[in-house]
Amino acid sequence: MSEFSNWTHLAEKAAEIDNDLFAKYDVKRGLRNADHTGVLVGLSNIGSVSGVKKVDGVNVPAEGKLTYRGIDIKDLAEGYLTEKRVGYEETVYLLLFGKLPTRDELERFSEYMKEQRKLPEYFTKDIILSFRGKDIMNMLARSVLALYTTDDNADDTSTENVLRQSISLIAKFPEIIAHAFHGMRYHYMNKSLVIRHPHPKLSHAENFLYLLKGANRYTPLEVEILDLALVLHAEHEGGNNSSFTVHVVSSSQTDTYSAIAAAIGSLKGPLHGGANSEVMAMMDNIKRNVKDWSNEKEIEEYLAKILRKEAYDRSGKIYGMGHAVYTLSDPRAVVLKKKAREVAIEKDRLHEFNLYDAIERLAPKVFHEIKGEKVIAPNVDFYSGFVYCMLDIPVAVYTPMFAMARIAGWCAHRLEELISAKRIIRPAYKTLAEEVSYIPLSERG
Structure with missing residues (x-):
């Protein structure tokens, strides 16, 4: 057995816990109750998810329901689709501010988001293209952490500053993801390098299609369904793995960039975002x-x-x-x-x-x-x-697009954690190891 194989064996043995002990000590593995519902660990006004109803104290299957700030997702989608317009910007506003915007509020907010799209000078060349990678999620997380260095108030956790950082990151995700994809194609697939600037006249969803595919290479219906997909993925209650990660990390009072990068790491996992x-x-x-x-x-x-x-x-x-x-x-x-x-x-x-x-x-x-x-x-x-x-979107971009949508929910949850929870998340783990005496190095076998 090689030395590293031996180390691997030791590590596995050290990490192994008898499966029966989880039941013995009533451990809520995965923060799940025995009936597979989530353990209640917080309160939220942002999103609500339900798929069962209680009948005589027993969970009975029911039609699924998802609400954003109390509004049924079906009604939200039908509302803007009926009016023949996009809905992601409105959804971001709803999640961050707790209410639907008026026409004037939506126009001003959408314009502000467009103004925040542009990445810092040389960022694409120095961070995205020079430090190339084969996984866009990792490149996205790295880019978010790099943006910390360009922010003069990166560690300020005041509501105004966190809101500013949140909107800026939401607006910038499409460009980071598109540029990371094109850089990956160039370096690892021998394709031509095409880098486009964000389009100031386009919606969030259409701007992404433009950055990824170019002008006149998508239809109005493609914009409509991509925008719908972003709306449907924007939030899913605080207990989903990546949003809970935002709560956990934010509870330590860390900066916005670190919290969002942690959420990206969670979403990258195949049991969540893939x-x-x-x-x-x-x-x-x-x-x-x-x-x-x-x-x-x-x-x-x-x-x-x-x-x-x-x-x-x-x-x-x-x-x-x-x-x-x-x-x-x-x-x-x-x-x-x-x-x-x-x-x-x-x-x-x-x-x-x-x-x-x-x-x-x-x-x-x-x-x-x-x-x-x-x-x-x-x-x-x-x-x-x-x-x-x-829509001819490559598979490598699927999970990053999930992040591009869900960051709206992440930012809303971060604000809620910082403003209302105000206590570092610190659940308990029962230690099973018995106390043993220290053995001097000279006496170890």
């Missing part, structure tokens, strides 16, 4: 192995193979189906699916959309037959990857 790319890989496998996409029996049989660990990655998971909170439905998936169908028609990919629709209908039935009573439904990731694919 689900839609997992869905896309699974769907590619299904498309290759199901010969007739209109044959529901054939689809059912292949889904059964996946659940029995006989097909795809042998994990036994149908990616994009099921959620930690939602049961009967994920409201984000319901809203996104409707618009996704319109894009599929525009892109002549309705046959693929119909395959997704069939899997959505058939997977819960097959899951019930093989794995039991748990109720599952498609989550937002089931359709978001397909949407991004139809």
